[in-house]
Amino acid sequence: MDILNAFVTLLNFVIIPATAYGAQLALGALGVTLIYGILRFSNFAHGDTMAFGTMIVILCTWGLQGAGVTFGPLPTALLALPVGIALTGLLVIGTDRVVYRFYRRQKAKPVIYVIASLGVMFIMNGIVRFIIGVDDQRFADGERFIISARTFRDLTGLEEGLAFRTSQGITIVVALIAMGLLFWFLNRTRTGKSMRAFSDNEDLALLSGINPERVVMITWLIVAALATTAGTLYGLDKSFKAFTYFQLLLPIFAAAIVGGLGNPVGAILGGFLIAFSEVGVTYAFRKVVEYLGPEGWSPDGLMQLLSTDYKFAVSFGILLIVLLFRPTGIMKGKSV
Amino acid sequence: MTRSLDTRALLMFALVGMLFVGTGFVQSWNIALGIFNMGLISAIMALGVNMQWGYAGLFNVGVMGFAALGGLAAVLVSMPPQQDAWAAGGVQVLLGLVLGAATIVLAILAWSKLPAGRMRALTMIVILVGGFFLFRSVFDTGVAAVEAVNPSAAGYLGGLGLPVILAWPVGGLLAAGAAWIIGKTALGLRSDYLAIATLGIAEIIIAVLKNEDWLARGVKNVTGIPRPVPYEVDLQQTEWFLDLAARMGASPVIFSSIFVKLCYAALFIVVLLALIWLSEKAWNSPWGRMMRAIRDNEVSASAMGKNVKARHLQVFILGSAIIGMAGAMMTTLDSQLVPGTYQPLRFTFLIWVMVIVGGSGNNWGAVLGGFLIWWLWIQVEPIGAFVMQGITAGMDPDAWLRGHLMDAVAHMRLLTMGVILLVVLRFSPRGLIPER
Incomplete structure (x- = not known):
């Protein structure tokens, strides 16, 4: 029995990575859920919006690095983030003007918006591939670790090392700040309140003089900020590849639906739920069990429930369970 | 059936036909026939999607998964055990x-x-x-x-070692089974939920194909799936074929390749015509009217005693089965199953562009969209390269920008498809051949 080492292993391979991944998913799911709440459709272009924002951040980071500007121990990408958010904001507002506003005026069915968002997805995907290509791009710089495995071992004298990467720390901190800002905005400011009113009851909101176009524009801006931040954090943590961002769509949607579409708190809960299940189910628990079991004993198999290739199956499985038993999500979301 | 095709539709088909004939003259008949064969398969997939979307308003973005299941059927049926x-x-x-x-x-x-x-x-x-x-x-x-x-x-x-044609209906059955599971859970809820559930099942099916080596060798791919048509090398040694080639005045090598493609085309055309005939019959039957009634107003349809959820499940399974069949046909045409090539943009969303552009709710429209969009998908790249050559002609041949632009041509097709989809959806939302 060696509980301490078992716990450190678990922390190192499951809890920390899942928290970082969960924060990224939560930011992504917040974007999806906001669009759903205000514009009332599932935005399939969200993954590619994230990819676009991240691409701008990467290009800007390269420019800064070229000019010799760095952010000390922190990644330069954080400096480039505002530029990415601004340009992505311009792009999504432009998209709204050119594409979605027309259907809003027509009061088109939600599914028409979804199809339009497919078209937007194609175009954004094309633009990203056109500019930065399809290859993996790494753009993290600065200190790699807050605590490296070796330092931790020396510090505590434990057998297991604990590596806490800067990108993971930054992800958690930035995500907390972003969520705090969002909830402050939604609950305390006039504009935020008008957004919530619009989401709850469109007719009543219109009646009380809320300008729908303004609400929609601000929603898109917030979504651009959330998407760019989520994408950049994911890229710093792992790496940037256009196709991976498209594939993130599934866990992000799963998180938003599991939490209850249109409910921001639910989106955050959903993000962490999906991330922890994905990492937990695909992690090989052999080492942890080894530490917990009697001395000198080790389990036969890897103690892995599913191979990592099936991580999509995890988010999908959770999604199915929620759809079967509680279609409105954990937190009460919009109508079924 | 003649009633359903008016002059406008016939004109459209003639125009698309001319695209293929033009390809034959400008590039080669081999290329034109290659595009035509995949166009036939795309048209069948579009028919399946149209059945779900046009008849019933169901939004299925898991086309890729159902097509891949069809491909799996081709391996399971035809490879030797x-x-x-x-x-x-x-x-x-x-x-x-x-x-x-x-x-x-x-x-x-x-x-x-x-x-x-x-x-x-x-x-x-x-x-x-x-x-x-x-x-x-x-x-x-x-x-x-x-x-x-x-x-x-x-x-x-391995498989069962049966003729590969049998894989086509089997592929349909496999896809229908998957559709039943999805439909049972996600139908009856919001339309978006079905979309996300199908998106998920498609990714999972591809993950299974890539990782379960015992089933179809995973990423090691299954190659050499038996063909329903003769092999080129055999033809080139057959007496009557050489005679025919000599009479046509063509080289036996090129002519054998064209002949094989024509054989495939004949098989596919038979399937396509049968499916169109059945779809049109269904469309004009009481069943078809009921589906449209449900699509247009679910509340009043259920007030008339129609079981909306059961009918949705039915049409969802039917459409998926058609897609699975087309997937099996595609793997038969390729003679190999390569799970790595299944990309959602190519297999799911492109089919959607075909249906929307061709005309949702019209079987002929879906077929037209299948041919037109597939032709564009293939030809945008050479056209794009040509245009880009013109744009960058004035630049220094070694300039970085020129190289980047020439490389980027490969991604033109996504951009083009997105623009086409948005333009059609906005200015002609009923498609090229609208629903009657």
Whole structure:
């Protein structure tokens, strides 16, 4: 029995990575859920919006690095983030003007918006591939670790090392700040309140003089900020590849639906739920069990429930369970 | 059937036909026929999507998964069985699968038969967890044994060794089974939920194909799937074929390749025509009117006593079966199953562009869209390269920007498809051949 080492292993391979991944998913799911709440459709272009924002951040980071500007121990990408958010904001507002506003005026069915968002997805995907290509791009710089495995071992004298990467720390901190800002905005400011009113009851909101176009524009801006931040954090943590961002769509949607579409708190809960299940189910628990079991004993198999290739199956499985038993999500979301 | 095609539609078909004939003259007949064959398959997939979207308003973005299941059927039906692998662990793998299925059935039974309460949930969890570990212990050893048999050339169970044409209906059945599972859970909820559920199942099907080596060799790919048509090399040694080639004044090598493509085209055309005939019959039947009534107003349709959810499930399964069939035909045409090539943009969203552009709710429109968009998808790249050559002609040949722009041509097609989709959706939302 060696509980301490078992716990450190678990922390190192499951809890920390899942928290970082969960924060990224939560930011992504917040974007999806906001669009759903205000514009009332599932935005399939969200993954590619994230990819676009991240691409701008990467290009800007390269420019800064070229000019010799760095952010000390922190990644330069954080400096480039505002530029990415601004340009992505311009792009999504432009998209709204050119594409979605027309259907809003027509009061088109939600599914028409979804199809339009497919078209937007194609175009954004094309633009990203056109500019930065399809290859993996790494753009993290600065200190790699807050605590490296070796330092931790020396510090505590434990057998297991604990590596806490800067990108993971930054992800958690930035995500907390972003969520705090969002909830402050939604609950305390006039504009935020008008957004919530619009989401709850469109007719009543219109009646009380809320300008729908303004609400929609601000929603898109917030979504651009959330998407760019989520994408950049994911890229710093792992790496940037256009196709991976498209594939993130599934866990992000799963998180938003599991939490209850249109409910921001639910989106955050959903993000962490999906991330922890994905990492937990695909992690090989052999080492942890080894530490917990009697001395000198080790389990036969890897103690892995599913191979990592099936991580999509995890988010999908959770999604199915929620759809079967509680279609409105954990937190009460919009109508079924 | 003639009623359904007015002058405008015929004109459209003539125009698209001219695109193919033009390709034949400008590039080569071999290329034109190659595009035409895939166009036929795309048209069938578009028919399936149109059945779901145009008839019933169901939004399926898992086309890729259903097509891949069809491809799997081609392998399972037509490849020769691997006797050694079966002897090593085939039975055990099957037993594992049966155990897994039994667990799920048992859990569902427990859920529906036991009285509601904490005991029920607990029983179900115990059944599921216990069943999972039992399944893994039986299944994993079987899989390891199968995959150890001659892994470089086989390492899988093989198929049944039957004619590959049989795989087409089997592919339809496999896809229908998957559609039943999805439909049972996601239909009856918001339309977006079906979309996300289908998106998920498609990714999972591809993940299974990539990772379950015992099934279809995973990313090692299955090649050399038997053909329903003669092989070029055999034709080139056949007396009558050489005579025919000589009479046509063509070289036997090129002519054999064209001849094989024509054989495929004939098979596919038969399937396509049969499906169009059936679809049109269904569209004009009371059943078709009922589907449209449900699509246009679910509340009033259910007030008339129509079971909306059951009808949706029915049409969802039918459409998916057609897509699965087309997927099997595609794998037959390629003679290989390469799971890595299944990309959602190419297999799911492109089919959607075909349906929207061609005209949702019109079978002929879907077919037209299939041919037109497939032709564009292939030809945008050479056209783009040509245009880009013109744009960058003034630049220094070694300039960085020029190289980047020329490389980027490969991504033009996504951009073009997105623009086409948005433009059609906005300015001609009913498509090129609108619903009557």
